[in-house]
Amino acid sequence: MTAHAEQKRGPGRPRSSEAQQAVLDATNRMLQTVGVRDLTIEAIAREAGVGKPTIYRWWPSKNAVVLDAVFSSVSAEIEYPKTKSAVAALKQQVTRALKLLDSRPGQVLAAIIGEGQADPDTLQSFNERFLLIRRAAARDLIERGKRSGEIAKGVDVELAIDLIYGPLYHRLLARHQPLNERFATDLVTWALRGLSPR
Numbered sequence: 488m489t490a491h492a493e494q495k496r497g498p499g500r501p502r503s504s505e506a507q508q509a510v511l512d513a514t515n516r517m518l519q520t521v522g523v524r525d526l527t528i529e530a531i532a533r534e535a536g537v538g539k540p541t542i543y544r545w546w547p548s549k550n551a552v553v554l555d556a557v558f559s560s561v562s563a564e565i566e567y568p569k570t571k572s573a574v575a576a577l578k579q580q581v582t583r584a585l586k587l588l589d590s591r592p593g594q595v596l597a598a599i600i601g602e603g604q605a606d607p608d609t610l611q612s613f614n615e616r617f618l619l620i621r622r623a624a625a626r627d628l629i630e631r632g633k634r635s636g637e638i639a640k641g642v643d644v645e646l647a648i649d650l651i652y653g654p655l656y657h658r659l660l661a662r663h664q665p666l667n668e669r670f671a672t673d674l675v676t677w678a679l680r681g682l683s684p685r
Contacts, residue, residue, distance in 0.1 A: 506535070506537050506541055507545055509535040509536060509537060510531060510532075510535045510537060510541075510542055510545075510546075510552060510556075511552075511555060511556045511559050511560075512535070512556075513531055513534035513535035513536075514526075514531050514534075514535075514552055514553060514556035515556045515557070515559075515560050516534065517530065517531065517534055518553065518556070518557070518591065518595055519591065522598065523550070523553055523595055523598040523599060523602070524598065524602070526549060526553065527549065528542055528543075528549050528552070531549070531552060547608070547612070548608060548609070548612065550599055550602065550606075550608075550609045550612055550613075551612045551616060553595065553599060554599060554612055554613060554616040554617050555616055557592050557595050557596065557617075558616060558617055558620075560592065561587050561592050564583055564587060565580065565583055565584050565587060565621070566580075566624070567579075567580045567624060567628050568580065572635075572637065573628050573629065573631045573632030573635060573637050573638065574632060574637045574638070574675075574679055576628055577628060577629075577632075577651065577675055577679070578671075578672070578675045581651065581652075581655070581671050581674065581675050582668055582671040582672070584652075584655060584671075585655060585666050585667070585668070585670065585671040586668075588655060588656075588659045588666055589666040589667075593659055593666075596613075596617070596659070597659050597660055599612075599613050600613060600656075600660065601660070621652075622645075622648055625648045625651070625652065626644050626645075626648065629642070629644050629647050629648065630644060636684060637683070637684075638679070638682050638683060638684070639682055639683060639684045639685070640684075642682050647678075647682050650678045650681065650682070651674070651675065651678045651679075654674055655674075658670070
């Protein structure tokens with residue numbers, strides 16, 4: 488057990504929630520210097536001060552742990568802001584999401600998506616633990632925009648999400664153009680121009 492884990496646990500056996508948080512914190516610390524492919528359950532358990540069975544009690548795989556760790560560390564930053572305007576909330580959130588994708592969490596997500604192309608379990612974990620959660624939040628916001636008249640009522644919501652967020656992932660993976668604030672602003676402007684009422 489590392490000194491950090493000992494300090495975090497304190498005396499006695501940790502409660503389940505404390506052990507889970509220790510695993511997530513340990514994973515995020517290690518991801519600062521270790522790539523997803525080189526990270527192991529053994530190393531995470533050692534850093535967190537827990538046993539491997541404890542980790543497998545909550546997560547089916549290393550990549551599932553990684554996804555929950557990354558999501559827990561950035562969830563507050565990628566929530567939609569509380570604004571009356573759905574369009575304004577979209578613009579602000581896309582800018583925040585772009586900045587995150589252009590940082591270490593984005594590199595980790597890109598690695599997970601890459602591994603998912605050859606590993607169906609990893610792709611399923613990515614969808615269930617990250618993508619579908621984010622799409623549900625986007626769906627609610629776009630529906631609110633439709634009700635308020637900011638977005639055309641006949642718009643296919645799933646297609647709208649793809650139009651807005653698909654280019655972010657394309658640039659994240661291909662790296663053919665920069666992920667910068669101007670791109671975020673232009674992306675939302677042009678996507679919403681096509682989605683706005685005529």
